[in-house]
Amino acid sequence: MADSYVALEEEGDGCCVVEENENPMVLYDFRKEDEHLNLEFSQHVVGGVVEPTLDMEFISEDDARNFYNAYAKQTGFSIRVNSYYRSKKDNLIISREFCCSKEGFRRDKHSRKTDSGDDTKRRRARPITREGCKALMTVRKRENGKWYVAKLEKNHNHELVIPAMRHFLRSHKEEDDPKKSLNGTIGSMGVGLNASVNVLPEDYNSFGKLGFAAQNNVNFIRRGRLSNFGVDAQSLLAFVKVMQTSDPAFYYAIQVDDEDRLSSVFWVDTRSRIAYNCFSDVISFETTYQVNQYKMPFAPFIGVNHHRQSVLFGCALLADETESTFIWLFTTWLEAMSGRQPGLIMTDYDSAISRAVESVFPKSRHRYCKRHILSKMPKEIGHVFSSLPKTFQVEFEKCINNSETPEEFESAWQLLLDKCSLRGNEWLQSLYNDRKLWVSTYVRDTFFAGMYSIQPSKSVSSLFDGYVNAGTTLQDLAEQYERALDGRYEKEVRAEFETFYTKPVLKTPLPMEKQAAEVYTRKLFLVFQDEIYESLVLAVKSSLDDGLSKTFEVARFDEEHKVYRVGINIADQIASCSCKMFEFEGILCRHVIAVFKATNIFLLPQHYILKRWTKNAKEGAKFDALPSVEIHDNSLKGKKQYNLLYQEAIKCAEEGMASDHSFNVALNALREARIKIVSAKKNAINVQKLETASSTHYTDDKTT
Template sequence: MEVDGNGEHVVDGIEEQAFNETVDNDSCAVEVNDKEPYTGMKFGSQENAHSFYRDYAKVVGFGISTKHSRRSKASRQFIDVTYACTRYGKQRESIAQNPRPCLKVECEASLRIKRNCDGNWIVHNFIKHHNHELFPGYAHYFPCHRGINKAQKHCIENWQHAGVRTSQIYDAMAKQHGGYENIGCLEKDIRNHLDKGRRLALESGDANAMLECFMHMQEENPKFFYAIDLDDEDRIKNVFWVDAKGRDDYQEFGDVISFDTTYITNKYKMPFAPFIGVNNHFQSRLLGCALLSDESTHTFTWLMKTWLRAMGGKPPNAIITDQDRAMKASIKEVFPNTRHRFCLWHILRKVPEKLSHVLSKHRDFMIYLNICIYKSWSKQQFEDSWHEMVEKFQLSRDVWIHSLYEEREHWVPVYMKDTFFGGMSTTQRSESINSFFDKYVCKKTTLREFVEKYKVALQDREEAEMQADFNTWHKQPVLRTPSPFEKQMSMIYTHEVFKKFQVEILGLSGCRIVKEHKDNQVTTFKIFDFQKNEEFIVECDVSKEEISCICHLFEYNGYLCRHSLMALQAVGVFAVPPHYILRRWTKDVRSKHHKRKKKDVCSSKERYDHLYENAIELLEEGSLSFESYDFACHALEEALKQCVTINQSLKIDKEKVSHNNLHEKPLRDPQEKKTKGAPRRIKSGIEKGRKRTSNDKKKVRIFPLYQNFYNDLILT
């Protein structure tokens, strides 16, 4: 900065990047008619003058930059500005080995404006002539003519979140604007914009960036819930969040939950722990997510209590996890009346490790084990088969076998036949969600990036659900038999559930009644299933329309088995009784949630998309005549002023509201854990449970939906 002789401050212009490509052009003059500036021309502001000269330069084919400017010593406002061609000045001598090209040729083309007493800006001097070639067809390459507006930023970020590459984004924008020269930016500008956004997120700290993201998501929809668990050093230990859709889904599909923590996703190696439910299309639904620092009983207890509070205090009927001591203890404490089941697949995959000495001697051991697990139709039958197996293979002193038997009520199917599990016996639902997230994240993903990717993955899941809803309502499934049961349920069940029920219908042809016995109102049938090569007992009370099969398929999966259908036919019932039709499997269970009303809260993206559609219609109608054009312009100006006023008022109101205690001092990022691969989750019977230490006492800060809930949500 320099000071001139009159005491006024003069700011030297910053030289912009020169256009460094040589393009043949026979003409250095372009006719611009009324768009050409002239001495005495008046502008309402400096910005208007700059925009006018920049537009003129783009038409003619050169770039501009600020050569110098002057402020008033009294008011500190600009009063004199000179814009010049980017090729003004002399070439500089460089001693560098690889000097950058300099295209300075002492071009004198410029525009000088001064502010008068009434605040207007007047063109004091205009030099039109250039001493170099002009490039009107390549003007969009000059830095001064490039920029990304708000609408373009919104589209670019949406595409980037959806996984679209930068080159594809640039191509799509070219088609949208009618050519690359009309976009207003280059591909590298798009790349720089995305890189800048990532740098800003990292510079501010992952923890605080994630918190800001959560707050923004809650502003978009007040039903978004999140909680952050801190240690004594204000480092993040555990994070939990659930979106509005997940909370709504839980009300209909929260009867059975799958929970798994074997997925490590981010650079801090914090296990990703999703709560998974299954909807009426047998699709997995995210009912909450957490990033955990460890897998202790205290951490799981904090998570379960937080999740339960987010779901309105309504515990699930059943939950499936892997065989973990800490998890078992926390579930017993938080969900004392919930049926807890261990993942059967996780248990069976431990057999080669725990019983390698048995498998090496007895190749038929797995056959006996599978018969014991899957062919036992009563508790007594299982226990007899188990003891017989233990004695046959001399496993009475095996600690692991003993521990499995002690916990048989948590994993043996026959002990849970009276509990609805939605057809789930393993944590496969959680693991399918984990593999689904692999498309969006990697182990170097930051906390902020993970939450952003989570939103994209959630949108994909919701789209799949909407597609399934459409198919269910608008496409009739093909009937494969004349059975009245099949016709009845084809009108009620969703397609995926009906396909499973249809398997039972087709299985009727492979069943026959072996024996029938009637005792008062109850009729007992022995039905032989040729496909399973087994005999099943079915009891039917016609007066109460009650039926029960020893296979307990209805209790477990929620639809009647072929054996029950065979018995109903035998007693003259040809329609599934209403109390054997679970509402959660029907077509219309979600209809009330999918009919969004205008008054419902929508996200900023939904608001943007809605306004964008209306704006397109306005463009089409407003451009048809001068009258409609003038009216549209006036209406847009008034609407814009009103929106700016409203948003400024809301911003002021928010600033008046005191921030919660998380903003009193910044959060610290979690410490990176030194782990090798996924954590080992399955514990044997001889492994000891983790002990609580004095460090278990932590600070917990929860962010509920409404301010008056804050005190209630402090967990200790």
Template sequence: MKYMSKVNRSISKAQKAHADDAEYSGFSMKSTVDSMSREVGGPENLGFTNKDYMNYIHRKRMSKMEKGDAGAILQYFQKMQSENSSYFYSIQLDEDNMITNIFWADARSISDYGQFGDVVCFDMTYRTNEYGRPFAPFVGVNHHKQTTLFGAALLYDETIESFKWLFETFLSAMSGKQPLTILTDQSAAMARAIQEALPQATHRLCVWYLYQNAAKNLSYVFHGSSEFAADFGNCMYDYEFEHEWLLAWNAMLEKYSLKENKWLNALFELREKWAMVYGRHTFTADMKSTQRSESMNNVLKNYLMPEHNLLRFLEHYERVSADRRYQELTADYKMIHTTPVLAVSAHMLQHGAEVYTPEVFSLFEKEFVRIHNYSTYKVGKCGMTSEYIVSYSSEHNEHLVKYEAPAHNVECSCKKFTFIGILCAHALKVLDKKNVKRIPPQYILKRWTRQAKAVSIISYRENEVHGNPKVSTGKRYGYLCRTSGDILTVAADDEELTKYAHECLV
């Protein structure tokens, strides 16, 4: 029992580094001590007790916060920026030196925004547990149609001033590049701030959020008729021409006696921000709502504990970012080492498989396969431009497609390429009729291709361990563990090698 005596107990630097990594990864104290015990052959070989470990972790947490939230967080950001000068952060403090608003984005997020920042989702539904601050991630979609993070903020409140500061700060981090489209929930303060700070961006409202509000405000109508949900959904997502949409909207109000409904009248005034008929001219990267932000918030809940303060929130946010990037790396690897099986043998489909990522190619393939069920007939010609009506046997809608030779320019009334970036079945039907065997280059968006990030590849390797004073003890410890682990594993299989390795180590 001598190892339990206080004079024989101490936590080594290497063990502290191990403990810090476990704390950063969100492991419980018990599971960490159990793991460390197994590594050394039992708790009697650790050199410390569970109580020693708990005391160390608590002292570590307290020392981080001894300067107060502002001081500790500022120190954290300065450390991150010293390791990578491209790391961006901005903090607002009030007259009492208390934090009001925070924004941060690392180098990878800023680079990703340069590639995929054409559409941004911004959501405020999640609040940090300890302070109740609104957490606001800037989220987009990459070439694999995965959620990617462009930056994040913790706000003091949801006023116009706070939102305006945030959007202006976001632009500063992103070298002034404004998104083409920004998706948010229905907030008057946010809308005003976007109008002032992001005048070039098209502001769209989350249709999922609006539908949830409709279910609350019109619950008696939803329950009173089995057809209302379908009619309301059609007004949100369908129709290619404004006059058709207006007729359908008024018919819905008449059918369910809702002409005097205040909520629907207010919603009508915002129709250009949510009705798809008005959004077909705006690129949204196939995102109609802020559900990607909401799913990111759900992910965060798996990383964050109720007792986490602002500093630990930032540290654990890094884990979320790292996991997102690992998923992208996995998708890249799978893309390189697999070849999609084509649904049908066609030159254009083969071309699509060569240029698009697997996830985007799957969408393109679905559109291409549908062309065999469409019929087309010519309705006019003016110069080099021909007009066709494309219709589907089971659909009443007809689509007007314009085709211009010899550049193979094609435009469909459904505007799918405009708001998603992939040619629709109607346009593909006309191209097929014209014997066009490859996707015209003007209809291949780089952001959806396998080469989306090829031109601006940046090395995100960690700082070299040797000769770099900025590298922490934890990173050096991890480096030594990785390089020595394989050797020790081999040595442990043989008694003589174990003896030799032990002599080298001691």
């Protein structure tokens, strides 16, 4: 049958037209067709997927295209209409080829049009999606008007897309529905897949129906803020209770006052707890969000994932902003995270928070959030800010961002105070006293993972911006919380899709760039690629050589006055730059790259590739689960057994989502395992009863 397609050209029966059409297609619904068609297709079901076969027949060309597109979606690839033949007799289409969208290779014109010319106008080349895949299905029209599969190739030369990401494939794109929950985004474990849940059931309309009981890990304070909000508070409590029902490792805790009234509440889901184990090196804690008419602080714990995106590590509604409340919250959060302290915690510039951080996180570095400090300027120095808002802020940010040495900062700070007549301002004096905790030149030896942003509006920590504000009621908070997270998870899935299923365009022939493209996520590779590209315009000059190490002076050809110093141990391939970009961002700077090239080091040493920025950053992600059910004993052995079982269940969930077939296999295996476990548990109880009865009988006989 494959030859019949080729015969068209040989017989002079038609003319070929190449057509590249990759527009979204309407999926074919076989359930609406007649029973005969369903019966025919059912004969070709393999692993839950209807597969095309040679001679398979369709009523029309559109039916064939929609079938192949539906098959592609189930399998994990996108299709394109590649070419067709027209009859020389009546000019009607008599043959059509549908191919994998990765067929062929990109034409050179794409790379020539981009990344050239003025830096300010340079447009980054689109990722490479074509890899020369040979998979295709060709259909030909019979004399009776029906179409049949004349040529077929099922094998692909690339990885197929997992179900959670298939909606990003071009021929499967559907219109966004804001009311849809994002089924098939990041899994409940932060490393797999999970369906979203409805967290506000309508039947939770009274306190009694909640069945709410305070957990053991609570502290006491004087006021009970949440207890005053009636139904509003009940909705919030319904949210955390239902979340715990749908997510067994969902963790929440409440704080009550001395009259047992609800005061503060904290919650975190499984996905966030596992993500924290991958990205616990940097977290941000803010209380700048306020909700409802009582202006309760909404306080999220936020980190950065391997795509430089915000990731949630839990959040709380607080009764107040006192030291005791923050100590309760930090202690509770740390317990939820299995006692694992963050490497760095960024907080608002607040004395109560600072004391609580010092008390609960003694092993963590503490730095202040520059974004929060800048947001406080209108209040703290209003007279200056109102008269010269743009001028002052520009000068202020230049002072804290552009000073490359402490001496430069000291000079710029004093000039700013004199220029704006701000000497004696207590708030600014306090900031100056704490300058080593927030000013760029003092904190560049601290790893921030991109959370110390020059532009506050671009801060990766603003996860709930646009979702939570002073007008948000507690009842609305749960819905807004879900929307914010759904949006973030969808962005993470898209970033994963682009990282794993497309390839970046390389700008240089350097092995280091190719290596980085293979290990880094797309976002981080693009950051590193810019550093490689900029290293090409740097001049390197040796200034010191003591035998073991060398020092180089590095500068742009057009900025010879701006010199960076790079020290390097060539034998160990260890280098340090005065710009401290690697210490600050976790990405090697252009200056070190230039020195590496000058010293014949063409591959990135492994100690300069942080796992948290790589494609496999979440590999082996797990956490010490805190069971919501009582284990057989509270010993260390019991907890280890629980954690081991939990991790194995997670692995089954991850692997089970690879395809519909693997899902059914995993589901059946888990159900069968549960039946066996329940049976084993009953047998163990019966054996224990028999042993107890036997022991009692033996004792009675002995007594007699």
